[in-house]
Amino acid sequence: MLLAWRGSVLPQLLPRLFIVLCLSIVAVAAHDHILRFTVNLSTVPFSLIGIALAVFLGFRNNASYDRYWEGRKLWGQLLNDTRSLTRQALTLTHCAEDGHGRNRARAQEIVALLCALPHALRHQLRNTDPLDDLAKHLPPAVLERVMASRFRPMTLVLCASEWVRRETREGRLDGWGVLAFERNLNALSDIIGGCERISSTPLPFAYTVMIHRTVYFFCATLPFGLVESIGTLTPVFAVFVAYAFMAHEAIASQLEDPFGTEDNDLALATMSTSIEVALHDLLGETTTLPVRAAEDFILD
Secondary structure: OOOOOOOOOHHHHHHHHHHHHHHHHHHHHHHOOOOOOOOOOOOHHHHHHHHHHHHHHHHHHHHHHHHHHHHHHHHHHHHHHHHHHHHHHHHOOOOOOOOHHHHHHHHHHHHHHHHHHHHHHHHHHHOOOOHHHHHOOOOHHHHHHHHHOOOHHHHHHHHHHHHHHHHHHOOOOOHHHHHHHHHHHHHHHHHHHHHHHHHHOOOOHHHHHHHHHHHHHHHHHHHHHHHHHHHHHHHHHHHHHHHHHHHHHHHHHHHHOOOOOOOOOOOHHHHHHHHHHHHHHHOOOOOOOOOOOHHHOOOO
16 A cells, blocks of 8 residues: 555645745755855644644545545446336236246336446546447437437436337236336436536535635645744655645646536446346346456546
8 A cells, every 4th residue: 555556635735745845945945054045934823734634634535535436326326226127117017928038128228228227327427529439239220210319318207108008008017117217217217417516516616715725835844833843854844745735736726516527426337338237137147247346447
């Protein structure tokens, strides 16, 4: 862990920590009368500001992690609900003249929509083009319809609901089955809406910029408060304290938007593929799609 680089915020902090190191060297040089000016500050205000800053950083990290964890729970629920819909498509629909094989073939229609759903949601949250991923699952007519819409995940849910209506009209699904399907389709709508809410509602900017400015002012002036008491060791402790505060602020900034593409954001590509594999597995189909181990989920 001491040598971990990938997934750490240290690479992006190195230029800022270098500036703190330079300020620390200036503080030591001024204190030892190498320079013509001297700036020696008391440690008392830094102690008071540091305690308050730690409280504010803790609050912001908690708020950011709540958003991250809620996003993870929503994607976990997406896996559960798509599995339930696949199971219901295989067991609740029926046709007297059909066998299980014919029933499974009809279920593949809605499973294709459900496999495309997480990819469409991922691309919507990241403002990227979903065409290539959706084309792997959807027939041309449905693909054209979905790509023409603005909110593509909800269009896929609508197509799934139309599949339920068609099965009902053709006598393969009774009223109780419709209720079961509608319950899970409504849950998918709630998941999509929850992800959209997190993505479109950042933490208040004024609060974020206040913490950001306070952290950097504190770290820039800290060497001049430490130099009187620890002398030549000021660069070591100033850089270490600056790393602690800046890293907390940087991590909170990454977790605030859990659906992004930074190192500590949710691995939505991996989770989308995992959902796809799970649904094909229920159909009894083997896939060659790679599913990474749980420890790799930290990164896409």
